Amino acid sequence: MESLNKIKTKAILNNVPIMQDAGILFCQDFIRSHHVVNILEIGTAVGYWSMTMALLDPKIKITTIEFSHARYLEAMANVRSFGLEKQIDCVWMDAKDYKTNKTFDLIFLDGPKAQQLNYFNRFINNLSACGTILVDNIDFHGHVANRNQLRLRKNLRHMVEKIAYFQNIVENNPDYITHKYDVGDGILLIWRKYPESIDCDMITKGDSI
Secondary structure (H helix, E strand, O other): OHHHHHHHHHHHHHHHHHHHHHHHHHHHHHHOOOOOOOOEEEOOOOHHHHHHOOOOOOOOOEEEEEEOHHHHHHHHHHHHHHOOOEEEEEEEEEEHHHHOEEEEEEEEOOOHHHHHHHHHHHHHHEEEEEEEEEEEEEOOOOOOOOOOOOOOHHHHHHHHHHHHHHHHEEEHHOEEEEEEOOOOOOEEEEEOOOOOOOHEEEEHOOOOO
């Protein structure tokens, strides 16, 4: 059985995007402190993120969607090697075509960055009461904040502008509460704004994880 560290190292060598260590630790702390059980992940890659989260607690259940067939197969092999098939359900599909009636405590958006707004709109109704949407790479290597000062390739600039547009849309929508953390490559947390009769405790305060 490969260790998680070997899976991470192999992914990095093969240029497979995986979350930075600081981001992984942030997510683990968040899942523990908020008693997250049901998770939807958009962008499986090789299964590294979902495996590190599933190993926190056997009660955690993760549905993870991956478009690339090669990465899906590798993720499946990794999940099986750790005996996590009962916790992690890998789905080979374009996330825009995925439909479910399930609700999730946490939705992790880590698929194609230019599609974040589309995925957000598609899956917001699958977020449970007081649930959280977590978006990785919101800084995208510092390009988002500095996009007007940088000379970027056309396709890269297009993606960076899409990330900035998505962030602006959700941060200025009165129906949501957001909080950005300067962790890893930037993490954005998003919650629905509920009436005071629904007590989400510190989840909607945005001042701590």
